Amino acid sequence: xxxxxxxGNWKMNNDLSQTESLITDLKNAKKTSKAEVMVAPTFTxxxxxxxxxxxxxxxxxxQNMHFAENGAYTGEISASxxxxxxxKTVILGHSERREYFNETDESLAKKVDAAxxxxxxxxxxxxxxxxDRKSGNHESVVESQIxxxxxxxxxxxxxNIVLAYEPVWAIGTGETASPEQxxxxxxxxxxTLADKYGSDVANSVSILYGGSCKPNNAxxxxxxxxxxxxxxxxxxxxxxxxxxxxxxx
Ligand code: PEP
Numbered sequence: 697x698x699x700x701x702x703x704g705n706w707k708m709n710n711d712l713s714q715t716e717s718l719i720t721d722l723k724n725a726k727k728t729s730k731a732e733v734m735v736a737p738t739f740t741x742x743x744x745x746x747x748x749x750x751x752x753x754x755x756x757x758x759q760n761m762h763f764a765e766n767g768a769y770t771g772e773i774s775a776s777x778x779x780x781x782x783x784k785t786v787i788l789g790h791s792e793r794r795e796y797f798n799e800t801d802e803s804l805a806k807k808v809d810a811a812x813x814x815x816x817x818x819x820x821x822x823x824x825x826x827x828d829r830k831s832g833n834h835e836s837v838v839e840s841q842i843x844x845x846x847x848x849x850x851x852x853x854x855x856n857i858v859l860a861y862e863p864v865w866a867i868g869t870g871e872t873a874s875p876e877q878x879x880x881x882x883x884x885x886x887x888t889l890a891d892k893y894g895s896d897v898a899n900s901v902s903i904l905y906g907g908s909c910k911p912n913n914a915x916x917x918x919x920x921x922x923x924x925x926x927x928x929x930x931x932x933x934x935x936x937x938x939x940x941x942x943x944x945x
Contacts, residue, residue: 704932721935746782763806775814801844826865866907882922911940
């Protein structure tokens with residue numbers, strides 16, 4: 697069975713004391729599902745979060761990283777720096793990184809390579825904008841994003857890759873893809889993987905849904921056969937809501 701995963705992306709929210717308080721709430725929450733749980737604080741709070749969550753089954757992950765190992769890249773953070781503070785998983789390709797920081801499929805391919813070269817696990821995000829969905833191009837957009845950033849990899853790399861389908865029109869908007877829209881796209885993604893790498897690889901990769909996933913809709917979305925969990929933004933900032941989603945499995 698594929699690994700079920702619920703990951704919270706805290707984005708640029710929570711200073712140090714807010715991070716500590718959210719972590720205290722998370723540690724007090726009761727987990728009743730088998731889903732793997734991850735949270736992604738800001739860079740400045742990664743180490744504190746790692747220390748505070750060591751010994752729990754909540755993994756601390758990063759929201760981004762640079763592809764270079766070190767050097768003249770002011771303001772950036774490398775894979776080995778993340779690893780040095782205990783982080784083993786990184787989110788790459790979030791739509792906010794693509795939209796506001798000009799990340800492209802080509803630059804993301806380099807980040808993917810750098811993360812894998814450092815034995816890190818990747819949650820790789822992609823998804824169409826509203827215009828693509830309205831014009832019926834959503835599948836070809838997603839196919840192109842996946843192919844350009846990931847299809848240069850060997851099949852064995854996919855044991856360290858989790859995919860996150862995040863329709864941009866559903867992120868932070870309160871609008872969610874319907875469970876059927878999510879399932880259709882996840883099945884399409886799995887078929888795209890199977891066509892290139894075979895069904896063993898395709899059936900082993902966890903595909904998360906992201907986009908206004910909340911306690912009141914998670915159960916229905918997670919009940920779909922190709923949906924293996926969620927990447928959660930807004931609802932991850934409240935421990936009760938986040939664990940209601942984790943426990944929706
Ligand atoms: C996200 O940022 O990945 C996300 C899915 O956000 P939200 O849950 O707030 O839509």
